[in-house]
Amino acid sequence: MQDIHPIINSFAIEGELFSVQANKSGHINSTYIATFSDGRKYTIQRVNRAVFPRPKAVMQNIHLITNHIQQKVDHLPDATKRCLSLVPSKTGEHFTLDEDGELWRAYCYIDEVDVFPFLDDAQLAYRFGEAVGTFQAYLADFPAEQLSTTIEKFHHMGHRYAQLREAMLNNRVNRLNAVEAEVSYLLGEEKRGMALTNALESGEVPLRVTHNDTKISNILFDKKTKEGICMIDLDTVMGGTILFDTGDMLRTGSITASEDEQDLGKVHCDAALFTAMLEGYRAKAGSFLTQTETLLLAESGRATTQIMAVRFLTDYLNGDVYYHTEHPTHNLDRARTQIALMQDLDRKWDEIAHQEHL
Numbered sequence: 001m002q003d004i005h006p007i008i009n010s011f012a013i014e015g016e017l018f019s020v021q022a023n024k025s026g027h028i029n030s031t032y033i034a035t036f037s038d039g040r041k042y043t044i045q046r047v048n049r050a051v052f053p054r055p056k057a058v059m060q061n062i063h064l065i066t067n068h069i070q071q072k073v074d075h076l077p078d079a080t081k082r083c084l085s086l087v088p089s090k091t092g093e094h095f096t097l098d099e100d101g102e103l104w105r106a107y108c109y110i111d112e113v114d115v116f117p118f119l120d121d122a123q124l125a126y127r128f129g130e131a132v133g134t135f136q137a138y139l140a141d142f143p144a145e146q147l148s149t150t151i152e153k154f155h156h157m158g159h160r161y162a163q164l165r166e167a168m169l170n171n172r173v174n175r176l177n178a179v180e181a182e183v184s185y186l187l188g189e190e191k192r193g194m195a196l197t198n199a200l201e202s203g204e205v206p207l208r209v210t211h212n213d214t215k216i217s218n219i220l221f222d223k224k225t226k227e228g229i230c231m232i233d234l235d236t237v238m239g240g241t242i243l244f245d246t247g248d249m250l251r252t253g254s255i256t257a258s259e260d261e262q263d264l265g266k267v268h269c270d271a272a273l274f275t276a277m278l279e280g281y282r283a284k285a286g287s288f289l290t291q292t293e294t295l296l297l298a299e300s301g302r303a304t305t306q307i308m309a310v311r312f313l314t315d316y317l318n319g320d321v322y323y324h325t326e327h328p329t330h331n332l333d334r335a336r337t338q339i340a341l342m343q344d345l346d347r348k349w350d351e352i353a354h355q356e357h358l
């Protein structure tokens with residue numbers, strides 16, 4: 001492990017460093033928790049340059065939106081838990097660069113919270129929905145065009161299918177034969193999967209500030225109140241359709257197992273959780289949703305599950321070059337859970353999609 005003491009030392013943090021621990025939960029960045037002798041903690045992260053080629057633009061986006069949200073939550077109880085807060089470097093920037101030119105940032109650590117890999121409680125699902133709606137509501141008056149596009153076509157389904165086809169063509173690590181069933185299922189679903197991309201491109205749904213990674217493990221739930229109090233992992237905040245966020249919420253909040261579960265018998269869509277999330281979400285976002293956005297809510301859950309299936313399978317075919325993996329079939333396992341979830345969403349479609357007309 002790289003010695004990160006000089007990096008921590010370059011942030012404007014007073015006091016004596018007590019310990020540093022690696023946190024392995026993200027698929028993209030490298031994360032450490034630094035504890036100081038007086039008990040204060042900070043999250044120290046290296047932004048993955050292969051994924052984010054313009055990390056300074058990522059930091060500028062984060063700076064802009066955290067300032068905006070902080071003003072909105074200032075008067076609320078536990079205000080410091082409601083938004084990530086960047087720690088400046090000693091030279092007054094929102095980040096520091098190490099000797100290899102890698103960008104690092106520090107956030108104040110938010111304590112007394114729970115994080116879940118998936119849910120099994122409808123009340124928490126409702127709270128998750130509220131958290132996503134609240135995040136969007138805070139940013140509803142932020143001009144989306146002020147944000148840089150830090151990953152081009154991030155949620156563009158056509159682009160993700162083009163990447164899948166390229167990976168199939170290259171078959172770089174000879175894995176194509178082993179995934180014929182997955183590939184053929186996903187190719188058959190391509191047209192339907194375009195729903196969100198098409199709606200955004202045609203202007204049927206508006207461009208808004210979106211988080212783009214609202215998976216369940218990116219929400220901090222307050223230990224005491226159980227409120228979904230803070231949305232973390234702001235790297236991909238950009239302009240988009242808020243359906244990308246409802247989609248990732250429904251994908252990760254309705255599944256009954258972890259994203260990389262190998263026993264597909266455990267992977268289902270829990271219709272009660274799906275419904276509860278949408279109720280909580282509407283309670284906070286109802287005032288600004290357009291009719292078309294509302295009509296596409298359930299579809300957003302399916303499309304976002306699909307885009308993740310395509311992306312995981314693509315990375316599997318490319319030899320695991322994008323996501324952190326811990327074993328050779330990790331990306332394939334992830335792709336398979338997403339396909340299983342899509343299929344179960346379809347089985348339960350009448351039950352879960354009717355509510356979009358409420």
Ligand code: GN1
Nearest residue numbers: 026027028029051213215233236259
């Ligand atoms: C990645 O950064 P992390 O691990 O929260 C990915 C998301 C996926 C997610 C799936 C920049 O998120 O798009 O939905 O994995 N982030 C990026 O777990 O590609």
Ligand code: MG
Nearest residue numbers: 028213233235
């Ligand atoms: Mg992320």
